[in-house]
Amino acid sequence: MKRAQWTWAVWTVPWLLGPMVAQAATQPYYLRNQNPFLQVFGVPAPEGGKLTEPGRFAGRLVVSWTNHADRRVSADASVELDGESHYVDAVLRFGLAPGWEVGLDLPYVAHRRGVLDELIEDWHSTFGLSNGARDGPSNRLYLGYRDAGVDGLTVLHPGGGIGDVRVTAARRIAVAETDAGRFLALRVTVELPTGDPDRLRGSGATDLAVSVDATDSRTLAARSVELFGQAGVLRAGEGDVLPRQQKELVPFGSLGLSWHWTDRIRLQGQLSAQGRYLASRLDPIGGTTFGLALGGSVLLRSLGLELDVALLEDLTSDATPDFGLHMTLRRSRR
Numbered sequence: 001m002k003r004a005q006w007t008w009a010v011w012t013v014p015w016l017l018g019p020m021v022a023q024a025a026t027q028p029y030y031l032r033n034q035n036p037f038l039q040v041f042g043v044p045a046p047e048g049g050k051l052t053e054p055g056r057f058a059g060r061l062v063v064s065w066t067n068h069a070d071r072r073v074s075a076d077a078s079v080e081l082d083g084e085s086h087y088v089d090a091v092l093r094f095g096l097a098p099g100w101e102v103g104l105d106l107p108y109v110a111h112r113r114g115v116l117d118e119l120i121e122d123w124h125s126t127f128g129l130s131n132g133a134r135d136g137p138s139n140r141l142y143l144g145y146r147d148a149g150v151d152g153l154t155v156l157h158p159g160g161g162i163g164d165v166r167v168t169a170a171r172r173i174a175v176a177e178t179d180a181g182r183f184l185a186l187r188v189t190v191e192l193p194t195g196d197p198d199r200l201r202g203s204g205a206t207d208l209a210v211s212v213d214a215t216d217s218r219t220l221a222a223r224s225v226e227l228f229g230q231a232g233v234l235r236a237g238e239g240d241v242l243p244r245q246q247k248e249l250v251p252f253g254s255l256g257l258s259w260h261w262t263d264r265i266r267l268q269g270q271l272s273a274q275g276r277y278l279a280s281r282l283d284p285i286g287g288t289t290f291g292l293a294l295g296g297s298v299l300l301r302s303l304g305l306e307l308d309v310a311l312l313e314d315l316t317s318d319a320t321p322d323f324g325l326h327m328t329l330r331r332s333r334r
Contacts, residue, residue, distance in 0.1 A: 026215070026226045026258045029270050029293050029310050030328055034066040034321050036085050036111060036143050036155070036200050037285045038277045040241050042166065042191030042207030046230035046254045046272070049183030049215040051172055052095035060330035062089040066312065067114055067323045068143070072282045076148040079282045081321075083141035086110040086160065099172035101185075109201040110160025113141045143200060145285060151242045155200050163195040164202040173212070181218030187211050187232075197240040205237030211252075224260040229253070236277075245278040245286070256293075264299040268310070277319075287319035293326060306330050 028046040033039050045062075052058045068081040088108040096102050144154035166189055173184035189209040195202020211232025219227060234250040256270030270293040280286030295310030312324030 026217070026228070026260075026266065028228050028230070028254065028256055029268070029295075029308060029326055030060065030062045030089070030091060031064070031270070031272060031291070031293055031310075031312070031326060032087075033274060033277075033289055034064060034085065034087070034291075034312065034324050035285070035289065035319055036068060036081065036083075037079075037145065037153075037241065038274075038289070038319065039085070039087070039109075040164065040195070040197065040200060040203040040239070041234065041236055041250065041277055042164065042189060042203070042209050043234050043250060043252045043274055044166065044168070044187070044189040044209050044211060044232070046228065046256075046270075047170075047185075047187065047213050048228045049172075049185045049213050051099070051101040051170055051183075051185055052093045054095040054098050054100075056095045058093040058330075060091050060328050062091055063087070063327045063329075064312075065325045066321045068321050069114075070284045070318055070322075072284055072318075074281055077146065077280065077282055079145045079280075079284050080142055081284055082114065083143060084112050084114045086112060087163075093168075101168075101170040103168040103170075105166035105168070107163035107165065107195075108160060109163040109195060110158075111141060111143060111155055111200060112158045112160075145242060145280075145282075147280075151244045153198070153200070153242060159199060161196060161199070161201055164191045164207075165194045166191045170213075179218070181216070181221065183215040183217075185213045187213055193237075193239075200241070203236070204240030207234060207236050207239075209234040209252075220257075226258045226260075227256070228258070229255045242278055242280075242285075245280050247276055247279055249275075250277055251275040258297075261296075264301070266297040268296055268308075269294050270310075271315075283318040285319060287317050289319040290315040290317045291320045295326070304331060 030045040032045045064087040066085045071080040090106040093103040146152045168189045170185045170187040191207040197204035213230045216227040231253040252274040254272040258268040272291045274289045292313050293310040297308045308328040310326040314320035314322045
């Protein structure tokens with residue numbers, strides 16, 4: 001996405017959504033898998049158990065910027081990930097009736113030549129960390145997989161476009177009256193094949209995910225801490241991205257907490273995990289994924305906005321990119 005387009009999206013979209021937004025206080029980071037070969041599948045981002053109030057809209061602009069650097073070779077296959085991916089989501093939710101919510105995600109996906117390579121390499125060198133697969137050409141784009149069978153896909157040319165649109169429906173799960181401050185929701189997400197699979201902007205199939213999302217504002221209320229989590233399973237359709245390797249069912253989940261440090265600043269951490277998307281022995285596309293997001297939120301009172309910022313890191317899995325930036329911009333509660 002060109003700089004002018006980024007500027008327009010970051011500052012204009014929230015103002016367009018502003019008159020119709022009713023925003024809850026604490027929300028999980030709206031994060032999906034950032035691996036370019038795996039993000040095409042329809043595993044939904046965590047949203048917490050709180051639903052939008054009946055007759056009200058909620059909206060946010062989500063931007064993630066991920067740097068890739070990995071390569072693996074086996075006797076019969078090879079994979080190389082080098083470059084950067086930009087993901088922009090306009091996330092809209094509407095409170096349809098008491099205890100019901102529907103939503104729409106409009107994604108933009110771009111794969112570009114890396115511009116953060118040298119910065120990340122210097123960071124790793126400063127702290128004595130290995131640059132591993134980062135040894136080699138910097139600031140290029142190469143996303144490729146080849147095997148001895150039929151499967152293969154390579155993206156060499158920078159570009160961006162619409163991703164797979166997601167439609168959601170959620171139903172509140174009743175909890176006991178004595179559990180005020182605890183929220184559960186059953187959510188169904190359908191991902192539609194609107195993105196181009198040959199450019200890793202979509203899977204080429206319709207995916208269905210079912211999840212339970214939870215928010216607990218009560219257990220650690222005395223310490224100004226809220227907890228949230230998600231657990232679910234994806235049933236992937238027969239897509240066009242490495243179809244012979246594709247797994248039909250993918251379990252997923254996340255856990256996190258948010259600490260209200262002040263009335264304007266929250267500190268937040270979030271762990272996420274998914275099962276194997278692809279039946280490959282090469283970890284960068286065939287491993288389970290474990291990711292960590294650390295950051296916080298700040299209330300921009302003069303603008304009436306709330307900004308989430310987080311750093312993304314892999315933990316034990318090469319199927320998760322080892323560096324990323326995440327930002328969410330939304331209207332704050334009045």
